[in-house]
Amino acid sequence: MTAALETTGLGKRYRRRWALTDCTITIPAGRVVGLVGPNGAGKTTLLQLAVGLLRPTVGRVTVLGGQPAESPEQLGRVGFVAQDTPTYAGLSVADHLHLGAWLNPRWDEDMAQERIGRLGLDPKQRAGKLSGGQRAQLALTLAIAKRPELLLLDEPVASLDPLARREFLQHLMEAVADQELSVVLSSHLVADLERVCDYLVVLAGSKVQLAGDVEELLATHHRLIGPRREPCTMPSDQEVVGMSQTERQSTFIVRCDGPILDPAWTVESLSLEDLVLAYMARDSEPKRQRRSHLGVVG
Amino acid sequence: MIRLTWRQFRFQALAVLAVLMVVAGVLLVTGIHLVHLYDTTVTSCRATGDCARATTAFLNDDHLIQVGLPPVLLVLPPLVGVFWGAPLIARELETGTFRLAWTQSVTRTRWLAVKVAVVGFASVAAVGLVTLLATWWLSPFDSINSNRFSPGTFGERGLVPLGYAAFGFAVGVTVGLLLRRALPAMVVTIVAYIGTLLTMALVIRPHLMTPLTIVKPFPVPNANGGVSVFNFGTSPNDWVLSQETVNGAGKVIGQHGGIGPNGGLGFDITPSGAVKVPGLGTCPGAHLTPPVPGSDVPTTGQDGKAFQACVNHFHIHQVLTYQPASRYWAFQCYETAIFFVLAALLVGFCFWWVRRRLA
Numbered sequence: 001m002t003a004a005l006e007t008t009g010l011g012k013r014y015r016r017r018w019a020l021t022d023c024t025i026t027i028p029a030g031r032v033v034g035l036v037g038p039n040g041a042g043k044t045t046l047l048q049l050a051v052g053l054l055r056p057t058v059g060r061v062t063v064l065g066g067q068p069a070e071s072p073e074q075l076g077r078v079g080f081v082a083q084d085t086p087t088y089a090g091l092s093v094a095d096h097l098h099l100g101a102w103l104n105p106r107w108d109e110d111m112a113q114e115r116i117g118r119l120g121l122d123p124k125q126r127a128g129k130l131s132g133g134q135r136a137q138l139a140l141t142l143a144i145a146k147r148p149e150l151l152l153l154d155e156p157v158a159s160l161d162p163l164a165r166r167e168f169l170q171h172l173m174e175a176v177a178d179q180e181l182s183v184v185l186s187s188h189l190v191a192d193l194e195r196v197c198d199y200l201v202v203l204a205g206s207k208v209q210l211a212g213d214v215e216e217l218l219a220t221h222h223r224l225i226g227p228r229r230e231p232c233t234m235p236s237d238q239e240v241v242g243m244s245q246t247e248r249q250s251t252f253i254v255r256c257d258g259p260i261l262d263p264a265w266t267v268e269s270l271s272l273e274d275l276v277l278a279y280m281a282r283d284s285e286p287k288r289q290r291r292s293h294l295g296v297v298g
Numbered sequence: 299m300i301r302l303t304w305r306q307f308r309f310q311a312l313a314v315l316a317v318l319m320v321v322a323g324v325l326l327v328t329g330i331h332l333v334h335l336y337d338t339t340v341t342s343c344r345a346t347g348d349c350a351r352a353t354t355a356f357l358n359d360d361h362l363i364q365v366g367l368p369p370v371l372l373v374l375p376p377l378v379g380v381f382w383g384a385p386l387i388a389r390e391l392e393t394g395t396f397r398l399a400w401t402q403s404v405t406r407t408r409w410l411a412v413k414v415a416v417v418g419f420a421s422v423a424a425v426g427l428v429t430l431l432a433t434w435w436l437s438p439f440d441s442i443n444s445n446r447f448s449p450g451t452f453g454e455r456g457l458v459p460l461g462y463a464a465f466g467f468a469v470g471v472t473v474g475l476l477l478r479r480a481l482p483a484m485v486v487t488i489v490a491y492i493g494t495l496l497t498m499a500l501v502i503r504p505h506l507m508t509p510l511t512i513v514k515p516f517p518v519p520n521a522n523g524g525v526s527v528f529n530f531g532t533s534p535n536d537w538v539l540s541q542e543t544v545n546g547a548g549k550v551i552g553q554h555g556g557i558g559p560n561g562g563l564g565f566d567i568t569p570s571g572a573v574k575v576p577g578l579g580t581c582p583g584a585h586l587t588p589p590v591p592g593s594d595v596p597t598t599g600q601d602g603k604a605f606q607a608c609v610n611h612f613h614i615h616q617v618l619t620y621q622p623a624s625r626y627w628a629f630q631c632y633e634t635a636i637f638f639v640l641a642a643l644l645v646g647f648c649f650w651w652v653r654r655r656l657a
Contacts, residue, residue, distance in 0.1 A: 048397075052400075052401075053400060069400070069405070072403045072404060072405055072408075073403070075401065075402065075403045075404065076403035079401070082394060082397035082398065084394060086393060086394035086395045086397055087398065088306070088393075088398075090306075091305065098301070098305070100402070102299065103299065103302065103402035103403055104403045106403070139398070142398070143401075146402065
């Protein structure tokens with residue numbers, strides 16, 4: 001089965017600044033992928049490269065086995081909801097549905113109409129007069145009704161209030177269940193994604209820090225609390241991702257495939273948020289990162 | 299894509315169409331009347347000879363339109379560029395809607411092609427309709443009182459406004475694409491348009507075809523002190539580019555029929571009685587009575603001969619360069635073609651930019 005999104009050594013430079021460097025990931029099809037990272041980590045760049053709005057400076061990106069935006073067919077296979085969900089302010093909701101029908105041969109008019117009806121949007125309403133949540137829903141409708149195989153959403157809920165967030169994600173998940181979509185959605189908040197994602201990619205400092213199945217990640221990461229120890233004394237199969245030290249006590253976040261056998265540790269499971277934060281922190285504190293690499297040697 | 303472009307453009311298009319219909323209606327009704335008037339008054343009086351009164355009366359007809367129409371023709375092409383060209387892409391880039399448009403099942407090349415084709419065609423068609431009607435409407439007046447080559451007239455009649463419209467539109471689209479914001483793009487568009495048109499009118503247009511030249515001997519002041527009128531045999535509708543006074547070696551020593559910088563007659567008589575030609579030197583052998591200070595140059599039969607000898611010595615003659623009136627349509631076609639080619643180059647650049655650089 002072809003991967004939904006595959007990148008090799010992908011990098012993008014804007015004038016002098018690299019927004020994304022050496023990004024190599026494979027995202028399997030049929031998953032709901034959370035792309036998490038702090039602001040400016042390269043999430044938008046990665047998504048826009050995947051949909052063909054941007055061209056890579058170096059490396060390769062393959063989407064559903066094809067080059068992004070290489071042909072109308074390829075464009076039709078990928079749905080995209082851009083950050084801040086742009087819509088034509090002067091055009092009405094109905095006009096936007098027409099737009100979708102005119103520009104997409106696989107357009108599902110019934111589904112679009114049904115969604116607009118269920119959302120309670122007035123077809124005559126101009127998009128410029130919609131609330132942020134309604135606009136996001138309209139943009140999502142456009143992206144879903146073109147019947148893509150892969151749906152990319154760039155911070156779709158960032159500007160929405162909590163209620164609208166929940167509603168938006170709920171609609172998204174219904175569509176995923178109905179259409180067997182692959183979805184990649186980005187956010188700088190893990191909490192937004194926790195409920196919907198089964199695959200996670202953490203992007204920080206223009207680099208991929210972590211990628212993998214959510215359950216697997218949760219099963220292999222542990223928080224270890226015990227008497228103070230230096231990270232370089234940790235066993236070789238335990239990769240130290242993060243740590244905090246007090247005079248007497250050490251807290252490590254480690255990645256380890258097997259069970260933790262050392263009885264000195266109190267082992268706790270991690271929430272997705274803790275996990276993501278640990279990987280994000282690795283990038284923001286480069287010194288710590290070097291030491292944790294040493295810890296691998298044991 | 300055509301339907302989307304039309305949906306985005308239709309209010310502007312219909313509004314302009316409505317205004318055009320009104321303008322066309324007014325021009326048609328008054329124009330038919332004008333042609334009739336011209337035939338009955340000016341044309342018929344030409345047969346009898348004295349036309350001054352009939353023409354003067356005719357020139358007062360429809361004064362408001364007569365005065366108002368040329369400025370409209372002047373500003374219409376750049377307005378098209380500013381209001382239809384500049385925002386076309388810039389607005390999409392500014393509001394982020396290009397991300398919506400470019401991720402539908404339509405390549406951005408096709409997106410740009412349809413937008414440029416639909417709105418560009420509307421621009422040229424709107425300007426073309428007004429210009430052709432106005433050219434017809436103004437033709438009786440033009441035939442009476444103006445040289446069709448004059449800078450104020452040439453660019454506002456016939457075919458060239460179509461080229462200007464295409465060019466103005468293309469400049470607007472290109473600038474909008476590069477600046478990515480509609481308002482600055484509109485300002486830059488108008489500046490770029492005016493700059494290009496001035497360059498064309500003042501620098502390039504006179505040389506689109508090699509001008510013809512007529513060489514005539516320099517006329518010497520005659521015995522009565524007057525200068526014989528230059529007659530190069532050109533028609534009033536020819537476009538005179540320059541009339542220079544030149545010596546035998548080709549050195550230009552005066553303009554507009556004179557010698558010296560101010561177009562004066564140019565023979566200086568020194569207090570000693572020697573005759574000098576500015577820029578060339580003293581005429582050998584010529585010696586005249588010095589003029590009384592404050593009076594005009596005394597020209598007697600003897601002086602005339604002295605001047606003539608001077609002219610002969612230096613081989614002073616007049617060179618007129620001009621474009622004959624018969625080349626009018628050739629000039630119209632050349633200039634129109636140049637602006638269409640410029641527009642095509644700009645649009646080509648836009649395609650390249652949208653595909654390669656805006657990514």
